[in-house]
Amino acid sequence: xxxxxxxxxxxxxxxxxxxxxxxxxxxxxxxxxxxxxxxxxxxxxxxxxxxxxxxxxxxxxxxxxxxxxxxxxxxxxxxxxxxxxxxxxxxxxxxxxxxxxxxxxxxxxxxxxxxxxxxxxxxxxxxxxxxxxxxxxxxxxxxxxxxxxxxxxxxxxxxxxxxxxxxxxxxxxxxxxxxxxxxxxxxxxxxxxxxxxxxxxxxxxxxxxxxx
Amino acid sequence: xxxxxxxxxxxxxxxxxxxxxxxxxxxxxxxxxxxxxxxxxxxxxxxxxxxxxxxxxxxxxxxxxxxxxxxxxxxxxxxxxxxxxxxxxxxxxxxxxxxxxxxxxxxxxxxxxxxxxxxxxxxxxxxxxxxxxxxxxxxxxxxxxxxxxxxxxxxxxxxxxxxxxxxxxxxxxxxxxxxxxxxxxxxxxxxxxxxxxxxxxxxxxxxxxxxxxxxxxxxxxxxxxxxxxxxxxxxxxxxxxxxxxxxxxxxxxxxxxxxxxxxx
Numbered sequence: 317x318x319x320x321x322x323x324x325x326x327x328x329x330x331x332x333x334x335x336x337x338x339x340x341x342x343x344x345x346x347x348x349x350x351x352x353x354x355x356x357x358x359x360x361x362x363x364x365x366x367x368x369x370x371x372x373x374x375x376x377x378x379x380x381x382x383x384x385x386x387x388x389x390x391x392x393x394x395x396x397x398x399x400x401x402x403x404x405x406x407x408x409x410x411x412x413x414x415x416x417x418x419x420x421x422x423x424x425x426x427x428x429x430x431x432x433x434x435x436x437x438x439x440x441x442x443x444x445x446x447x448x449x450x451x452x453x454x455x456x457x458x459x460x461x462x463x464x465x466x467x468x469x470x471x472x473x474x475x476x477x478x479x480x481x482x483x484x485x486x487x488x489x490x491x492x493x494x495x496x497x498x499x500x501x502x503x504x505x506x507x508x509x510x511x512x513x514x515x516x517x518x519x520x521x522x523x524x525x526x527x528x
Numbered sequence: 529x530x531x532x533x534x535x536x537x538x539x540x541x542x543x544x545x546x547x548x549x550x551x552x553x554x555x556x557x558x559x560x561x562x563x564x565x566x567x568x569x570x571x572x573x574x575x576x577x578x579x580x581x582x583x584x585x586x587x588x589x590x591x592x593x594x595x596x597x598x599x600x601x602x603x604x605x606x607x608x609x610x611x612x613x614x615x616x617x618x619x620x621x622x623x624x625x626x627x628x629x630x631x632x633x634x635x636x637x638x639x640x641x642x643x644x645x646x647x648x649x650x651x652x653x654x655x656x657x658x659x660x661x662x663x664x665x666x667x668x669x670x671x672x673x674x675x676x677x678x679x680x681x682x683x684x685x686x687x688x689x690x691x692x693x694x695x696x697x698x699x700x701x702x703x704x705x706x707x708x709x710x711x712x713x714x715x716x717x718x719x720x721x722x723x724x725x726x727x728x729x730x731x732x733x734x735x736x737x738x739x740x741x742x743x744x745x746x747x748x749x750x751x752x753x754x755x756x757x758x759x760x761x762x763x764x765x766x767x768x769x770x771x772x773x774x775x776x777x778x779x780x781x782x783x784x785x786x787x788x789x790x791x792x
Contacts, residue, residue: 425638431634433590433591434591445655446640527686
């Protein structure tokens with residue numbers, strides 16, 4: 317049983333890592349677009365964030381999975397469900413991250429930007445050296461929330477037929493007519509989250525060398 | 529009436545502002561200001577809150593744009609009045625060049641909280657002016673000695689007192705080797721005890737002939753350190769002249785009324 321759950325956990329872990337690798341940077345682009353002075357870009361970004369946060373992730377995954385065939389008649393192949401899963405998660409989480417980034421960026425006092433401007437920093441330098449490091453410290457708790465939520469959201473991949481850990485647990489529970497697999501799944505999720513909390517705690521402590 | 533700064537001085541004009549006008553929405557904040565600062569001079573700008581002093585400084589340091597008027601840094605024309613009452617600003621590259629000519633010390637210091645004292649001072653010279661790191665570090669040590677902050681290189685701003693932070697801010701501005709140093713009420717956020725330390729640093733800079741423009745409420749300090757004082761109220765220069773004359777023998781009614789609040 318644990319072997320099967322272990323296999324499922326590999327898939328869970330894959331979805332988790334791929335989503336973070338994709339959504340963490342994409343969120344920055346979306347946040348910058350959202351805050352852009354170029355109105356059309358800002359409007360598109362706002363719409364993107366609204367739709368992706370406002371509709372269920374499960375439906376988004378299904379839309380990506382079946383959309384290409386039903387809308388364009390495209391046959392996507394057997395592996396498409398994995399692509400749909402990755403893309404769906406990344407797009408969805410980027411929207412949430414973008415809003416957290418935006419709240420962090422907008423909380424940086426204007427004086428920081430002004431000091432940087434007078435000293436002659438370019439806008440890119442100001443963002444990378446002065447703003448971003450301070451933003452990271454401020455958004456850590458909110459990001460922790462999202463990352464922990466992601467761990468459990470991975471179970472939604474079941475709707476695409478991906479046998480990640482929770483789906484496996486369901487299958488085993490059904491075949492063995494037992495609730496034990498569910499308890500094990502819960503325990504595994506919790507351990508994963510404990511590890512994440514531990515890491516975030518360490519990072520917060522490291523950044524605690526200064527305050528405003 | 530446009531108040532021209534009528535003073536004879538030697539030395540080249542490092543920064544000049546001609547007929548500057550600026551409004552925020554419908555509210556005029558600078559109504560026709562002209563200012564001309566020569567090398568080695570120290571200008572004090574005094575006046576009631578809302579009189580336009582900060583806006584004047586912010587326009588000179590490119591944090592705000594003029595509506596009309598001309599701003600020049602020696603050979604660089606930053607903004608030119610197009611004759612139709614509109615300031616036309618130079619391109620980005622020219623503005624970047626102009627920014628190298630001046631530094632600004634803020635009332636709230638605006639140090640970078642995640643950088644150590646040393647990093648705060650060396651980062652701009654290294655990143656913007658491409659100064660080699662060792663050179664920047666050596667200069668930083670020099671400046672910290674001068675500011676009486678030797679040994680504090682690895683401290684973070686939040687571990688320092690307000691006065692110490694402001695002195696780091698002054699060092700950070702000086703590290704860029706500006707021609708002119710602007711101060712926007714440098715001691716207004718400090719209690720009297722810490723104020724002294726910062727004023728002494730500025731005094732020392734004046735003795736070393738650093739060209740400075742200081743907006744301040746410290747009248748005694750202004751009288752002692754500045755060569756010229758400008759009294760601004762409601763967006764115009766009401767009175768200007770040699771420091772002792774404006775503070776001790778103000779000519780205009782408004783100047784007298786304002787200075788009366790300061791007791792001496």
